[in-house]
Amino acid sequence: MSVGGKPWLQPHWDWHVAVNFLTGGAGSGLILVAAGGALAGQALALPAWIGLLLVAGGLAQVSLHLGRPWRGLSVLVNPGTSWMAREAWVAGPLLGVTALAALFDSAVLGLLAGLLGVAFLYCQARILKESRGIPAWREPHIVPLLVATGLTEGLALYLLVALGAGWNAVLVPAGAVLLAALVVRFITWRGYRNALQGNAPQAALAVLNRADGPFTGVGHAVPFLLLLVAAGVPSAQLPLAALAALAALLAGWGLKFAIVTRAGYNQGFAIMHTPARGAGTGGVGSKPGW
Amino acid sequence: MTRYVMVADLERCVGCQTCTASCKHTNATAPGVQWRKVLDMEVGDYPDVRRAFVPVGCMHCADPPCMHVCPSTATKQRADGLVTIDYDLCIGCTYCAVACPYQARYMVEEPAQAYRKGSMRSEQQREDPARLGVAQKCTFCSDRIDYGAEHGLTPGIDPEATPACVNSCIASALQFGDIEDPQSNVSQLLATHKHFRMHEELGTEPGFYYLWENQ
Numbered sequence: 001m002s003v004g005g006k007p008w009l010q011p012h013w014d015w016h017v018a019v020n021f022l023t024g025g026a027g028s029g030l031i032l033v034a035a036g037g038a039l040a041g042q043a044l045a046l047p048a049w050i051g052l053l054l055v056a057g058g059l060a061q062v063s064l065h066l067g068r069p070w071r072g073l074s075v076l077v078n079p080g081t082s083w084m085a086r087e088a089w090v091a092g093p094l095l096g097v098t099a100l101a102a103l104f105d106s107a108v109l110g111l112l113a114g115l116l117g118v119a120f121l122y123c124q125a126r127i128l129k130e131s132r133g134i135p136a137w138r139e140p141h142i143v144p145l146l147v148a149t150g151l152t153e154g155l156a157l158y159l160l161v162a163l164g165a166g167w168n169a170v171l172v173p174a175g176a177v178l179l180a181a182l183v184v185r186f187i188t189w190r191g192y193r194n195a196l197q198g199n200a201p202q203a204a205l206a207v208l209n210r211a212d213g214p215f216t217g218v219g220h221a222v223p224f225l226l227l228l229v230a231a232g233v234p235s236a237q238l239p240l241a242a243l244a245a246l247a248a249l250l251a252g253w254g255l256k257f258a259i260v261t262r263a264g265y266n267q268g269f270a271i272m273h274t275p276a277r278g279a280g281t282g283g284v285g286s287k288p289g290w
Numbered sequence: 291m292t293r294y295v296m297v298a299d300l301e302r303c304v305g306c307q308t309c310t311a312s313c314k315h316t317n318a319t320a321p322g323v324q325w326r327k328v329l330d331m332e333v334g335d336y337p338d339v340r341r342a343f344v345p346v347g348c349m350h351c352a353d354p355p356c357m358h359v360c361p362s363t364a365t366k367q368r369a370d371g372l373v374t375i376d377y378d379l380c381i382g383c384t385y386c387a388v389a390c391p392y393q394a395r396y397m398v399e400e401p402a403q404a405y406r407k408g409s410m411r412s413e414q415q416r417e418d419p420a421r422l423g424v425a426q427k428c429t430f431c432s433d434r435i436d437y438g439a440e441h442g443l444t445p446g447i448d449p450e451a452t453p454a455c456v457n458s459c460i461a462s463a464l465q466f467g468d469i470e471d472p473q474s475n476v477s478q479l480l481a482t483h484k485h486f487r488m489h490e491e492l493g494t495e496p497g498f499y500y501l502w503e504n505q
Contacts, residue, residue, distance in 0.1 A: 005329055005331050010387070010388055012384035012387040012388055012397065013384065013388055065383075066381050066382050066383055067380075067381070067382015067383075067384070067397055067399065067422075067423030067424055067425075068380065068381050068382045068423045068424060069381075069382075071362070071379075071380075071381045071382075072381060074361070074362035074364075074379060074381050075361040075362060075381060075383070076361070077361065077362045077363050077379075078360060078361050078362060078363045081357075081358040081359070082358065082359050082360055082361040082385070083359070084359065084361040084383065084385050085361035085362075088361065127385070130355070130358070130359050130389060131359070131385070131388040131389050132355040132389050132390075132391055132492060132494070133355070133387070133388050133389050133390045133391045133392075133393065134388050137388070264388070266388075266391075266393050267391040267392070267393070267489060267492075268393075269329055269331070269344065269346060269392075269393075269488065270488060270489060271300070271331065271333075271342055271344055271486070271488070271500065271502075272486040272490075272500075272502075273300075273484070273486060273502040273503070274300075274331075274333050274340040274341075274342045274502070275299075275300035275301040275303075275342055275501075275502045275503065276301055276502065276503040276504070277301070281503060282484070282502045282503040283333065283334070283340045284333065284334075285333070286331055286333040286342075288331070
């Protein structure tokens with residue numbers, strides 16, 4: 001009989017929690033981008049409301065996952081060391097200020113909401129990083145990856161909103177910033193994967209290896225090419241930009257979903273030595289699954 | 291200062307799982323929940339194969355990641371090193387469970403017994419509804435340690451003040467005591483045996499030592 005030596009997929013955080021990382025990241029990223037757009041004179045309300053709904057929806061979803069949801073406000077008790085508590089502390093002001101900014105279409109409040117959005121995004125990234133029982137999450141490179149992913153998703157959503165609302169003036173600058181964000185996200189993804197080699201269970205690495213193709217191809221190469229083509233073919237600009245934004249958004253969500261729900265293999269067990277038996281001596285250790 | 295730790299002598303452990311059964315009996319944990327269990331690990335390839343039985347559970351780390359991430363301060367650390375969970379504060383977010391590198395934490399949502407026909411006597415007496423929907427783990431039988439402190443007993447020496455798994459061990463492979471006391475049973479064992487702690491590279495300073503060879 002062999003019991004539990006190898007790492008196994010953590011059973012505690014399922015899709016309920018993953019959704020918070022998906023919508024919270026994209027929503028907070030969108031609020032920041034919307035604040036940037038407002039400073040440039042663009043309307044703030046529509047993207048701000050969408051960002052707010054995404055963040056609030058993610059938090060509502062994750063609250064359903066709590067074992068004792070009616071004690072939910074206790075999540076605020078320990079901001080001294082817990083990034084989950086810090087996320088909760090930032091979430092309230094983020095939602096409130098974003099709502100006020102959207103109501104009054106205020107660029108100044110929008111800027112404050114954008115900064116709170118960055119803080120919220122950073123808290124989310126640190127929540128995963130402090131999960132020291134899960135090697136694929138605790139790798140420090142996950143922080144820039146999640147921040148870059150959230151901002152890229154926010155940009156992609158903003159581009160979609162701009163396309164839907166007919167804000168033609170922002171299409172070119174938003175597309176250009178999205179191009180740059182794709183490059184940054186790709187670099188952070190490579191950095192994360194390189195850092196993880198040899199530092200995570202084989203099963204977790206296999207999940208990320210499988211995610212690499214779709215994330216790099218659909219999430220980066222395709223939108224990059226579509227945006228470049230859109231720049232040169234004005235007649236097809238709108239559908240190409242929409243497709244590019246959609247691909248960048250969905251690939252980011254797909255990657256985060258995979259990291260939370262499928263790459264979350266735990267540490268497993270290990271021994272540094274096997275014991276001496278009888279008059280013999282001890283032997284080498286074992287770290288199954290690594 | 292007192293710092294309670296557990297010592298598992300891998301040379302002695304025979305993998306009988308009596309400690310596992312004893313823990314379940316004492317704490318009436320639900321099916322699938324094992325605050326204490328013994329891994330059966332095979333190392334190497336035929337014909338050079340070795341086998342080790344490795345007791346695991348909460349390591350009561352000196353720097354417990356579960357406590358740092360807990361948003362509600364339900365997880366705390368006592369002065370004697372024991373890591374505790376306040377079931378009345380825990381919100382059941384299971385952040386502690388993914389922060390623990392020893393897979394020591396569980397959460398049970400619904401009451402569950404070992405047999406379909408109803409609760410065993412141990413379950414009737416010791417099942418704790420406060421444990422539903424919150425994180426749970428090995429307590430190092432803190433209630434027994436506290437009882438010992440109140441009655442002048444020595445944890446690890448006097449059975450009434452010693453964790454149930456240690457009391458039940460048929461090979462005396464599991465030992466418990468104060469590592470800050472150089473005369474204690476655990477200090478003496480660590481002084482006379484080569485030892486390691488699991489996943490020490492993660493910096494959690496676990497309070498669970500494994501002996502693997504005499505000095």
